[in-house]
Amino acid sequence: MQHFIEFRxxxxxxxEDHPWVLKxxxxxxxxxxxxxxxxxxxxxKSTIAKLMNGLLLPQTGEIFVDGMPVNENTIWDxxxxxxxxxxxxxxxxxxxxxxxxxxxxxxxxxxxxxVMLKRIEESLQxxxxxxxxxxxxxxxxxGQKQRVAIASVLAVSPELIILDEATAMLDPRGRxxxxxxxxxxxxxxxxxxITITHDLNEVTQADRVIxxxxxxxxMEGVPRDIFAQKDALQDIGLxxxxxxxxxxELSGAGLAMQREPLNHQELLEDLWTLHSKM
Ligand SMILES: Nc1ncnc2c1ncn2[C@@H]1O[C@H](COP(=O)(O)OP(=O)(O)OP(=O)(O)O)[C@@H](O)[C@H]1O
Ligand SMILES: [Mg+2]
Numbered sequence: 001m002q003h004f005i006e007f008r009x010x011x012x013x014x015x016e017d018h019p020w021v022l023k024x025x026x027x028x029x030x031x032x033x034x035x036x037x038x039x040x041x042x043x044x045k046s047t048i049a050k051l052m053n054g055l056l057l058p059q060t061g062e063i064f065v066d067g068m069p070v071n072e073n074t075i076w077d078x079x080x081x082x083x084x085x086x087x088x089x090x091x092x093x094x095x096x097x098x099x100x101x102x103x104x105x106x107x108x109x110x111x112x113x114x115v116m117l118k119r120i121e122e123s124l125q126x127x128x129x130x131x132x133x134x135x136x137x138x139x140x141x142x143g144q145k146q147r148v149a150i151a152s153v154l155a156v157s158p159e160l161i162i163l164d165e166a167t168a169m170l171d172p173r174g175r176x177x178x179x180x181x182x183x184x185x186x187x188x189x190x191x192x193x194i195t196i197t198h199d200l201n202e203v204t205q206a207d208r209v210i211x212x213x214x215x216x217x218x219m220e221g222v223p224r225d226i227f228a229q230k231d232a233l234q235d236i237g238l239x240x241x242x243x244x245x246x247x248x249e250l251s252g253a254g255l256a257m258q259r260e261p262l263n264h265q266e267l268l269e270d271l272w273t274l275h276s277k278m
Contacts, residue, residue, distance in 0.1 A: 003028040003029065003030060003064070004028075004029050004030060004031045004033070004065070004066055004159070004160060004192045005028060005029040005052060005063070005064065005065055005066075005160065005192065006027075006028040006029075006062075006063070006064040007025050007026055007027050007028070007048075007051075007061065007062075007063055008026055008061050008062045008063070008064075009024050009025075009026055009060065009061040009062075010022055010024070010025045010026070010051065010058045010060070010061035010062070010063060011023055011024055011025070011058060011059060011060045011061055012044075012047060012051060012056065012058045012059060013059065020215060021044050021047050021215050022044045022047055022048065022051075022058070022215045022216075023214075023215045023216050024061070024216070025044075025048070025061070025215070025216065025217055026061075026217070027210055027217055027220065029160070029192050029194065030192070031159075031190060031192055032186075032190045032191065032192060033192055033193070033207050033208065034183075034186065034192075034193040034194075034195070034205075034206045034207045034208075035192075035193070035194050035195075035206060035207065035208050035209070035210065036194075036195050036196075036197065036202070036203045036206035036208070036209045036210070036223075037194060037195070037196045037209075037210045037212060038196075038197070038198070038200075038203055038209060038210075038211055038212070038238065039211055039212030039213055039218070039236075039238070040212075040213065040236060040237045040238065043212040043213055043214060043215065044212050044214075044215045045164070045196045045212055046086075046087075046164055046196065048196075048212075049084060049086075049162050049164045049194070049196060051063055051070070052065065052070075052082055052084075052160075052162060052194075053065075053070075053075075053078055053079050053082040053084055053162075054070050054071075054074070054075040054078050054079065057070070057071065057072075065078045065081055065082060065160070066081055066159065068081075080109060080156070080158065081158055081159050081160060082158055082159075082160045082161075082162065083105075083153035083154075083156055083158035083160070083161045083162070084153070084161075084162045084163075084164065085146070085149045085150050085153050085161075085162070085163050085164065085166035086149075086164050086165070086166065087164055087165040087166065087168060093137040093138065093145070093148075093149075095137065096136060096137075097133070097134050097135065097136060097137070098124070098129065098132050098133055098134070098135050098136075098137055098140075098148050099120055099124075099133045099134065101137050101148060101152060102119075102120045102123060102124060102148065102151050102152045102155050103116055103120055103155075104152070105152045105153065105155060105156045106119060106155055106156055109156065116155075119155040119157070120133075120155060122154075122155075123151040123152070123154040123155040124148075124151050126151065126154060126181050126184075126185065127147040127148070127150050127151045127154070127178060127181060128147065128177065129144065129147050129148055129151060132144065132148070142169040143169045143170045143171070143174055145169075146166055146167065146169050146170060146178075147170075147174075147178065149166065150163075150166060150178060150182070154182075154185060157189065158191070159191055159192065160191065160192040160193070160194065161182065161186075161191055161192075161193050161194070162193075162194045162195075162196070163182070163193075163194070163195045163196065163197070164196045165196055165197060165198070167179065167197070167199070167202075168197070168198070168199075175199065175202070179202060179205075200227075200239060200240065200241040200242075201241055201242075201263070203223060203226075203241075204223045204227070204241055204243075204262040204263060205223075206223060207222070208220070208221065208222060208223075209221060209222070209223050209226045211226060211233070211236075211238070213236045218236065219232075223262060224259070224260050224262055227240050227241060227244045227260060227262065228260045230244060230245075230248060241262065241263075243261055243262060243263055243264060243266070243267050244260065244261075244262070246267065247260065247261050247267060247270075250271075255271070255274055257270040257271075257274070258270065258273070
């Protein structure tokens with residue numbers, strides 16, 4: 001598999017007299033892969049995101065984006081390739097209308113006007129914000145601002161999208177809708193996707209999960225294997241999805257499943273299988 005992003009022994013600290021925030025971190029992401037990063041507050045997740053598009057540069061180790069080493073000379077190419085949406089949408093607005101704002105990200109890329117207009121329309125529609133095209137961004141609700149921030153990134157059409165708690169402000173339904181939209185775009189354009197989130201149900205849908213703990217990659221694997229480590233996760237302050245917990249309770253009561261169910265559908269299937277054997 002071709003590695004789209006690679007971290008090689010990356011260590012980072014914000015200042016020389018500060019402790020290391022990332023310690024010898026190595027991992028990679030394939031093209032078209034969805035990677036979820038989880039970990040306790042302060043474990044280094046957002047720092048990883050900022051290193052990926054050159055907002056920060058590591059003191060030791062190397063980072064490659066689509067084969068390019070990330071450094072001062074490549075930063076502008078890297079930023080065309082990596083689109084990022086952060087937790088706090090208020091810091092991300094520059095335009096006086098929603099439409100200007102979505103256009104802004106594209107302006108640096110020298111796209112023809114017709115292409116820009118089409119992309120504004122498509123990306124606002126994708127996040128359900130078409131009616132707000134002429135509105136002032138700062139008057140929108142938190143969730144609406146986040147949708148616009150996501151539309152701005154989609155419009156640029158990057159090859160990797162990083163969502164750093166970007167859906168945290170939405171209600172569960174809004175979050176599900178946005179994630180479905182992003183997944184659709186991801187499949188259509190074969191993007192890589194990194195989500196940093198505390199929403200465990202979302203994590204169960206990712207292709208692969210990295211668990212960060214105190215600046216180190218503590219565990220890496222498919223969601224089912226990660227959430228099977230319930231006790232170990234608890235030890236480092238992380239919860240497991242509701243269905244995982246329920247399955248453990250049922251298993252304690254004598255209803256042991258053959259696998260670790262990850263969602264309601266799987267849990268139901270497993271219960272039916274058990275039931276038919278009774
Ligand atoms: N600009 C900064 N200057 C100094 N220290 C910082 C800065 N930003 C983050 N840190 C520190 O670096 C560590 C890692 O922070 P980071 O934001 O990467 O964690 P995180 O996993 O994203 O946490 P959260 O879940 O709260 O978003 C923390 O100890 C934090 O206090
Ligand atoms: Mg963070």
